[in-house]
């Protein structure tokens with residue numbers, strides 16, 4: 784595991800964004816861990832998070848001309864990541880959408896830079912892939928080209944079929960999905976931590992039941 788992925792897991796645990804316990808996922812599964820990106824909720828943690836996104840995007844080599852953040856959580860993620868990319872010498876425009884169309888002023892659902900060229904979608908997690916599907920439609924409708932999806936944590940678990948939602952998105956749209964860290968990275972981290980030893984068996988059992996191969 785490259786260092787920034789390990790650092791990201793440590794950071795998410797420190798901020799209690801990543802927690803162990805018993806959580807019900809959107810798919811109704813009882814998960815021994817949960818990632819709540821809404822808890823990156825101050826300036827310092829958002830700055831650190833945005834730098835992790837920028838690192839993983841640049842390390843992936845994915846080509847893109849601008850960022851798109853789906854409402855609501857994607858909005859802050861796209862804005863913050865654009866700042867971290869600018870720090871790295873990549874100043875790219877960003878755009879986002881409103882969940883409900885505005886019927887006065889400039890109107891519509893799209894805000895920010897005009898969607899054009901290769902657009903990288905920035906979100907926290909992919910569960911069923913709904914948010915990505917909607918983003919791809921918006922981007923194509925505007926005459927631009929989806930370039931990929933950047934997320935924070937890939938849980939690497941099956942959707943309704945044999946593939947994970949991340950793999951389905953990749954396959955269906957031919958888009959690379961770039962995650963700062965994956966369940967595999969989390970398991971490597973747990974294996975190296977005595978303090979987390981008590982959670983090892985539950986996470987492994989969950990992966991054995993619902994997981995997909997890397």
Ligand SMILES: O=P(O)(O)OC[C@H]1O[C@H](OP(=O)(O)OP(=O)(O)O)[C@H](O)[C@@H]1O
Pocket residue numbers: 853854855856857906907908909910911912913914915
């Ligand atoms: O792959 P999916 O099934 O779409 O699930 C993932 C999406 O769900 C959450 O957003 P949500 O739509 O709940 O909106 P929010 O950003 O306003 O919380 C999350 O931020 C992703 O965008």
Ligand SMILES: O=C(O)c1cc(=O)[nH]c(=O)[nH]1
Pocket residue numbers: 807808809810816817818819820908910938
């Ligand atoms: O599957 C989900 O609903 C889910 C899992 C997770 O770890 N984090 C999240 O925001 N949603």
